[in-house]
Amino acid sequence: MTLKDELIEGLKEAVGADYIAMDKEICYTYSMDASPIPGEIPDIVVRPETTEQVSKIMKLVNKYKTPVYPRGAASSLVLMGVPLQPGGISLDLTRMNKIMEIDEDSMSVTVQTGITWGELEYELKKKGWYTGFVGPGPGLSATIGGGISVASAYYGSAKFGTACDILLGLEVVLPTGEIIRTGSAALDTAKRHTRYGIGLDSTGIFCGDQGIMGIKTEATLKLYPYPEAIGFFVYGYEDEELLLKAIHKMASLRIASDICFIDKEAGLDFGGNPERFLIHGKIEAHSENELKAQLELFDIIAKDTNGVKKPDSFSKIALHDQKYEFLELAGFMGNFFSPCHKLPIFKSKKVHDLYLDHIKAHKEKLKKYKVTTIYYPFVVHGHLVLVPEIQVPIHDPVGRDFGVKFWKDFIHNVINQGSVHYWLGKVIGDMVVEHYRPEYFDFIKRLKKTLDPNGILNPGLLKLP
Secondary structure, eight states, X not given: OOHHXXXXXXXXXXXXXXXXXXXXXXXXXXXXXXXXXOOOOOSEEEOOOSHHXXXXXXXXXXXXXXXXXXXXXXXXXXXXXXXXXXXSEEEEOTTOOOEEEEETTTTEEEEETTSBHHHHHHHHHXXXXXXXXXXXXXXXXXXXXXXXXXXXXOBTXXXXXXXXTTEEEEEEEOTTSOEEEOGGGGSTTOOSOOSSSSSSOGGGGGTTOTTOSOEEEEEEEEOEEOOSEEEEEEEEESOHHHHHHHHHHHHHTTOEEEEEEEEGGGTOOOSOOSSSEEEEEEEEESSHHHHHHHHHHHHHHHHHTTOEEOOTHHHHHHHTTTHHHHTOTTOSSEEEEOOOEEEEGGGHHHHHHHHHHHHHHTHHHHHHTTOEEEEOOEEETTEEEEOEEEEEETTOHHHHHHHHHHHHHHHHHHHHTTOEESOOTTHHHHHHHTTSOHHHHHHHHHHHHHHOTTOOBSTTGGGOO
């Protein structure tokens, strides 16, 4: 029996033969996420159901020095959750999709990390709860574990922050197979009800780690009462500085769950409004009276900054009734890719101008290859996440190659402007690592080496072996 045969037999024993695949067709589908760049093809796909099974797998692969690439819904746009070198194991966590406990006393919910945001919010709503932040752009289909691994943001982020801001603790299988709990559950006497108060914030080691420090198998999230009243706002602006002034004031109040804007000069003229910019957003309140007062307050802010109040239909499409169709992952025409990077609100204009210049410099090729562009920033607490989107017809490989270069060139430029990305994967991660301060990169290397001495988990991400 070869080493590979021994590994396969061990995996079958760990999860059952029905949940292992080596067919070339299945393995091929695990070589890609939603990004325009393919990864490598794994040798084996394994689908565990419990934390204990994941632990057995990791102990086994350390014995045989086999790389493992954990995977959720694969909705990443930057090569994450796919093999970055030929072979190895794709660890599909989507069978781990159970709600373990809804603890209404501590206002928390514990779930397996393979559950999607859509599944979780559907079940919570039945009991009158939700998590505030309710998922990234892929929405219904993205998994909780993936959201934590990239500290994802979007729906609900203006008020509630990122997936990691609503996180109370984790259950994690370390790269060598040990199982730990973080947050208050690290104590043998405590429940999973708070993140802090045990010393080191060990939960933070696994937040936004791109999946390199451990395999998150369970997560405990904060709960909030489901809103009794939901309202929307839309304001038109001609002057970007006044628009940013309005957004800054709105964001500072922490009232709106979502605050976004679009610029029709960057490609999206939705609804034929005469103004160049549209601020749009959503407010969730606990009564109709509270909602009315908060919407009126936003009307005052808009009036003071020369905003023009508009019908709320665009906001409903983008953030409520049709949001998952509006931001479908494949894009309107084909491949959809984008950097997502954070900047202070007033500093964002410089990068916005950079994007417009980038479009102008490539105007003829954008037209030739039918590449469309959109500029869609949104608020995450006190800063803006800038989302310059690029959509390339999938049937044109030459156009696709141009679009990928257009995308990568812009990422390089905005990193040099001090932008901070949150989902990195391989594509953006390699560029970000070039700007790590040497002492910080050395710290990351030492931490990774301590937790993953055999370089088993997600080798190749963040330029780590």
